[in-house]
Amino acid sequence: MHPILADARKLLFYELAWLAAGVGFAALLRLDEQADWVGALCFTLPLALVWSFDVLSAYYVCRSQPYRQRRWPVTLSLFGGASLLSGLVFLGAGEALNYLGGDIVRGKAFVDMPSAAWVMYFLGGFALYLLSLLGHDVLIAFETVQDAARREAESRVLARDAELQMLRTQINPHFLFNSLNSISALTGFDPAAAREMTVDLAQFFRRTLALAERERITLGEEVTLSEHFLAIEKRRFGKKLAAQLRVSPEAAQCLLPPMTLQPLLENAIKHGIRQVDGGGTIEVDALVRDGWLHIAVVNPVARDDTPASGHGVGLKNIRERLAVLYGQRARIAWQRSETQFAIEINLPVDKEAGT
Amino acid sequence: MTLPSRLRALVVDDEDLARHLIREYLQAHADVEVVGECENGLDAVKQIGVLNPDLVFLDIQMPRLTGLEVLEATGRRSGVIFTTAYDEHAIKAFELHAVDYLLKPFSRARFDDALARARTLHAAAAAPGASQAQGVEALVARRGATLERILIRDREQVHVIPVEQVECIEAQGDYLAIEVDGKCHLKPQRISEIEEQLDPTRFLRVHRSFIINLAHLQAIERPGPDRHAARLRSGKRVPISRSGYEKLRELV
Numbered sequence: 001m002h003p004i005l006a007d008a009r010k011l012l013f014y015e016l017a018w019l020a021a022g023v024g025f026a027a028l029l030r031l032d033e034q035a036d037w038v039g040a041l042c043f044t045l046p047l048a049l050v051w052s053f054d055v056l057s058a059y060y061v062c063r064s065q066p067y068r069q070r071r072w073p074v075t076l077s078l079f080g081g082a083s084l085l086s087g088l089v090f091l092g093a094g095e096a097l098n099y100l101g102g103d104i105v106r107g108k109a110f111v112d113m114p115s116a117a118w119v120m121y122f123l124g125g126f127a128l129y130l131l132s133l134l135g136h137d138v139l140i141a142f143e144t145v146q147d148a149a150r151r152e153a154e155s156r157v158l159a160r161d162a163e164l165q166m167l168r169t170q171i172n173p174h175f176l177f178n179s180l181n182s183i184s185a186l187t188g189f190d191p192a193a194a195r196e197m198t199v200d201l202a203q204f205f206r207r208t209l210a211l212a213e214r215e216r217i218t219l220g221e222e223v224t225l226s227e228h229f230l231a232i233e234k235r236r237f238g239k240k241l242a243a244q245l246r247v248s249p250e251a252a253q254c255l256l257p258p259m260t261l262q263p264l265l266e267n268a269i270k271h272g273i274r275q276v277d278g279g280g281t282i283e284v285d286a287l288v289r290d291g292w293l294h295i296a297v298v299n300p301v302a303r304d305d306t307p308a309s310g311h312g313v314g315l316k317n318i319r320e321r322l323a324v325l326y327g328q329r330a331r332i333a334w335q336r337s338e339t340q341f342a343i344e345i346n347l348p349v350d351k352e353a354g355t
Numbered sequence: 356m357t358l359p360s361r362l363r364a365l366v367v368d369d370e371d372l373a374r375h376l377i378r379e380y381l382q383a384h385a386d387v388e389v390v391g392e393c394e395n396g397l398d399a400v401k402q403i404g405v406l407n408p409d410l411v412f413l414d415i416q417m418p419r420l421t422g423l424e425v426l427e428a429t430g431r432r433s434g435v436i437f438t439t440a441y442d443e444h445a446i447k448a449f450e451l452h453a454v455d456y457l458l459k460p461f462s463r464a465r466f467d468d469a470l471a472r473a474r475t476l477h478a479a480a481a482a483p484g485a486s487q488a489q490g491v492e493a494l495v496a497r498r499g500a501t502l503e504r505i506l507i508r509d510r511e512q513v514h515v516i517p518v519e520q521v522e523c524i525e526a527q528g529d530y531l532a533i534e535v536d537g538k539c540h541l542k543p544q545r546i547s548e549i550e551e552q553l554d555p556t557r558f559l560r561v562h563r564s565f566i567i568n569l570a571h572l573q574a575i576e577r578p579g580p581d582r583h584a585a586r587l588r589s590g591k592r593v594p595i596s597r598s599g600y601e602k603l604r605e606l607v
Contacts, residue, residue, distance in 0.1 A: 174416075177440035178370065181459035185376035238371045274369065275418040277395070302418070 002059045003139075015052055022048030035111035042101055043094070043110035050093050051125075054086060055132035062136040067144075083129040090125025091118060158324040159215070175232075175266075176201075182236050197235050204228040211258040216350070219286060219293070220252035222261045229262055230282075233269055240279025241269065251286040254293045255350045257325055260318065261295065264343060267314050268299035272341055275302040288349055296344045303338055315343070322347070362387045362477065365408040367399040367425070368438065369417050373459065377412050377438075380466045387470070396420025400513050403429045410473055415439040420506070420515065426495050428506045428513045432488040434477055436469050452490035502552040505533060507540045514540065518557070522571045522587050524549065526564035537589060559606060561585060561599035569606065 004010045025048070026040035035043065061082050065075045098109050113121075179201050186194035207225045211217050223245060230243050243265070261284070268282045280300035287294055315334060322330040326347060334343035364387050366374045374392050381387050390406050393399040396419040403411065403425070413435050415422040422437060423445075437456035439445055449456045455469050505521065507514040516535055525532040526546040533540045550560050560566045567585055574586045575595070583595040585603075595603065 173441040177459050178373075181376065181440060181461075182370065182372040184460040185372040185379070188376070188379045236370050236372065 002056050003143075004056060015049070018048045018052035019045060029111055034117075039106075039108070039110040042106075043097060046097055046101075047090075047094055051090065051128070054089060055129060058082070058129060058132040058136045059140075062133060062140050067137070067141060079130065079133050083126045083133070086129035087122040087124075087126035090128075091121045094121050155324055158321065161321075172266075178236060179232050182232075186235070193235065197232060200228045200231045200235075204232060208259070214258060216255040217258045218252060219247060219254050219256055219261070219295075222256065222258065223247055223252065223286075226262045226265055229265060233265075237269070237273065237279065240276075241273050242279070242281040243284070244281060245284045245286075247284070247286040248288065250288045251293055251295075253351055254288065254347070256293070256347055257321060260322075260345065261297075263314055263318060264297045268297060268341070272299035272301045276300050277302075291349050293347045293349050294344065295347075296342065298340060298342045300339055301336065301341045318345075362409045362474065363390045363406065364388065364410040364412065365391045365393065365399070365402055365406060366412045367393045367396075367402075367417070367422070368412070368414040369394045370414075373414065373438070377466075380463055381470075383463075383467075384470065386474075396422070396425050397513060397515075399425045400428045401511070403431055404511065408434070409477055410434045410436065412436050412438060415442050415445050420513075423495055424504070424506055426491065428508055432491045432495075434473065435491060436473055448494050452493045454490040454494055501554040502549070505542070505549075507533070507542050509540075516540070518553065519568070519570065521558075521568050522589055522591065523568060523593055524566040525593075534589075534591065556606075559599070559602060561593060561595045561603060563596060565593045565599075567593055572607075575600075575603065575607075 004014050022044040023041070026035075026037070026044040029035045029040040029044070030037055034040075061078065065078065095113065098111060098113060101110055103109055179197070183194050183197050183201070186197060204225065207221075207228065211221065211225065227245070230241075234241050234243075265282060265284075273279050273282065282297065282299045285294070285296045315332075319332050322332055322345070329348050331346040332343070334341065336342075364381065366377050366389055368374045368377070371394075374394075378389055381389060387410070390408055391402050393402050394417075396417045398419075399411075399413070399417075400420065402408075411431070411434060413422040413425065415437060416439065417425075420428065422439075426432065426435065435454075437445070437449065437454065438459060438461075439456060440459040446456070446458075448454075455472055457466060457469055503518055505516045505518060507516065516533070520535050522534040524534070524546065527541075529543055529545075530541045531544050531546060531549060533542060546560070546564060546566065550558070550566055553566065557569055558566050559569060567587065571587045571589070572585055573588045576584045576586055576592070578584055581597070583600045585593045585595055587593065
């Protein structure tokens with residue numbers, strides 16, 4: 001909607017300005033002795049009202065031709081045509097008003113309109129509309145610049161949020177201390193496994209630190225990170241936890257924000273596998289189809305488990321992050337059946353430039 | 356003189372390695388025998404009932420029921436050593452009530468320490484009202500945050516009822532009658548105690564002996580001048596006292 005029409009206060013001032021112009025125009029007509037005061041005002045004020053709305057339509061004409069996509073012959077003929085039409089409307093409206101209001105109601109025309117005045121009215125309407133088009137062009141350009149600045153500021157804030165969240169993941173104290181406790185247990189009877197787990201833990205943290213600084217990473221990198229994470233969790237939960245990652249080679253090259261997959265796995269374990277008596281398998285599928293990257297994570301959940309409070313917060317965070325980075329182009333959906341939780345993320349494919 | 360009896364211990368933790376570690380540390384103590392292991396809270400409730408162990412190593416964060424819920428359901432208050440990796444809230448409560456706990460990962464020395472203390476307490480357990488029991492009692496009663504699940508012991512079974520399913524709670528003598536899906540569960544507890552634990556934005560004490568779940572409230576009726584009653588979605592009617600009506604009006 002036009003910014004003036006959307007705001008009642010602005011609209012009021014705008015109309016007042018037009019009415020003032022109408023009064024000015026009436027004074028000119030009076031001075032030129034083309035009409036008496038009543039006739040001039042009866043003529044110019046309604047015309048000013050009609051005209052005030054007519055020139056606003058230029059906003060939509062400009063919007064239909066975004067500056068960066070303009071093909072000048074088309075745009076010029078459109079602008080010229082619209083102005084021409086507008087000139088005719090101005091002339092027609094003036095003539096009609098004069099005839100209806102003057103000849104029929106008052107018995108005498110509001111203003112004299114010799115044929116020389118016809119040309120004047122037409123040219124005036126034409127020029128005014130052209131001016132309005134140019135003015136709106138400037139306004140729209142200004143709006144675009146402001147919009148871009150705001151969007152940039154927003155995404156900067158969200159990027160910082162994401163970073164904070166990642167830091168929190170890195171130092172998830174639960175995960176860290178439980179892992180250390182497992183290592184402590186392993187040293188007693190399986191030193192080799194203890195060593196492996198230490199290395200996995202170190203790798204996981206090292207990679208998280210490295211990736212957190214980047215805006216986009218490949219799914220392949222995220223999968224490697226997730227594999228270290230799963231290796232640690234498998235030691236902790238033993239036979240209860242199994243995972244199958246099926247990532248197509250093409251999907252592995254796609255770019256996505258870091259820590260998109262790993263929190264999903266963490267959720268799947270915390271709210272799913274861990275609550276199920278016999279444990280289960282987390283299944284991850286990632287593939288590219290029709291220009292979209294699909295990532296699906298499915299895990300079993302306990303039948304009688306009531307979703308504990310706090311569940312869903314992590315998912316909401318991911319949804320918000322993706323919404324900021326991708327706008328409407330990212331989709332994330334999840335559903336829970338009695339025994340299963342499934343989540344799917346769809347992102348437009350974005351691959352590393354050939355560097 | 357009789358030989359000191361062996362301590363019978365139950366190890367409760369959902370992580371295999373964590374249980375393994377406790378077993379390993381216990382090997383050095385010939386007077387402690389591990390009589391069972393549990394990997395979730397519900398199982399722990401059962402085993403504590405069946406085995407009646409002298410000592411329970413109890414993890415706080417577990418599937419099904421948390422460690423504190425296990426204590427609530429079993430009524431056990433002494434002979435417990437808590438273990439936790441990280442739970443700011445629980446640790447604060449432990450400190451406040453002088454209850455012993457082990458922070459994972461823990462050293463053998465720290466473990467032996469806790470065990471020695473538990474042994475002393477066990478020996479003195481004949482004396483009622485030992486300080487540990489009081490501390491645990493307070494810990495269980497004020498579990499912090501708000502209650503999300505209500506545990507009801509029914510002979511060998513423990514029912515776990517999510518609070519959002521509860522329609523209303525009525526005080527009946529020393530018991531609470533908890534209405535869920537047209538069924539009524541009895542639990543020995545005072546109404547003021549459960550009122551404190553429930554989320555005050557979702558549950559309201561509308562009467563001296565009634566708490567209702569606002570999500571189940573359908574209408575407020577007026578059976579007489581200056582008298583009000585709440586009609587619940589199940590069709591049940593609950594009386595509302597004058598002060599209850601004031602509170603309800605503020606909330607709704």
